[in-house]
Amino acid sequence: MFRPRPRPRAYNAPVSFTVRAITLDLDDTLWPFAPIGARIDQVLHEWMLQHSPATAAMFPVEAMRELRERSFRDNPHLHHDLSALRRLTIAEALQASGASMDLLEPAYEVFYAARNQVECYPDAIGTLARISARVPVAAVSNGNADLERIGLMQHFAFQLGSRDHGYAKPHPSIFHAACQRLGCGHGEVLHVGDHVEMDVAGAARAGLRTCWINRTGAAWSHPELEPDLEFDTLTALADWLDAHLADACRPTSGTYA
Incomplete structure (x- = not known):
């Protein structure tokens, strides 16, 4: 299911836009916590x-x-x-x-x-492979999951946790640090996550594009900001990328170390 949402009027952004990389939340986005x-x-x-x-x-x-x-x-x-x-x-x-x-x-x-014993949502692993084959994906999380131990690190350019960064979402610096490592401008990165404030509002304030993964069908609750995109599965996001980013390419200046 796809429900496009306009950003605040000041952004005046179309539903179709360039995505050169994705930052992805983990808990309650890839697996239920x-x-x-x-x-x-x-x-x-x-x-x-x-x-x-x-x-x-x-x-x-x-x-x-x-x-x-x-x-x-x-x-x-x-x-x-x-x-x-x-x-x-x-x-x-x-x-x-x-x-x-x-x-x-x-x-x-x-x-x-x-x-680190996680059970991913049924659509998560296959879709993650699809998305990471199209654009670089970086994990940006406040949690302390270890993608190496879980066995999913091969789908990610890197993992940036709030513990290592020093600030947690929704602080803009963690989003900006991920963009810098990806070699992309803030507006070229789509942040994907389930949390209204930590993921969508935080990333939007930091200047990123945003995608709300709303698996429960909840009503949007933020009084000021709205996501660029809303899907009920990651598969729907992958389908949107396939349809809208035919010309997307990987950044040439990214440093993922």
Whole structure:
């Protein structure tokens, strides 16, 4: 399904435009995150039952989730680094329960292994291969997924996470950094993602073209900005690229290292 949306009147942009590269969100764009989050909670709790029963007793799944949410609220300076926040949450749970801090890194690795066990949307992998064969694709994410561990890195020019960059979406600098590495002007890059503010509004303010992947059929909710494109699957985006970018070419000046 394709629903073209005009950008704010100041842009006065047509539905058909040049796309020399794509930046792509990961969580809830390539795969749903909710099943991952639930599995992480359960796997980490089961590990604590075996290796630190006192921690598991003091922080069952719901209590550990509440601790994680509190750590997020209390540490806004770490919002770009979800790995640091996860380590902080585990460390607080271990300390509060009198457990050895030697368990911190093994517990984190249990979390991280579960975090990278993703199940992509049915259309995602095949469509990603189609899109990356047409234009360079860079992953731009606030999450801490590892495309190498997941086995999808071959479809991407590079992965730019907020932890490495130092700022999270919707900060414009992370979008601009991706454009620079791609060797493209801001208006030549299409950012694709599911989140109204983090992906669409953030990228639009940074000067990128935007595509909202709206798999749930939700109504657009931003009061000021709208995406250039809206699709309910990545396949529909690939079809749009095939129809509109017959003359698209890869940038000649990109440096993806």
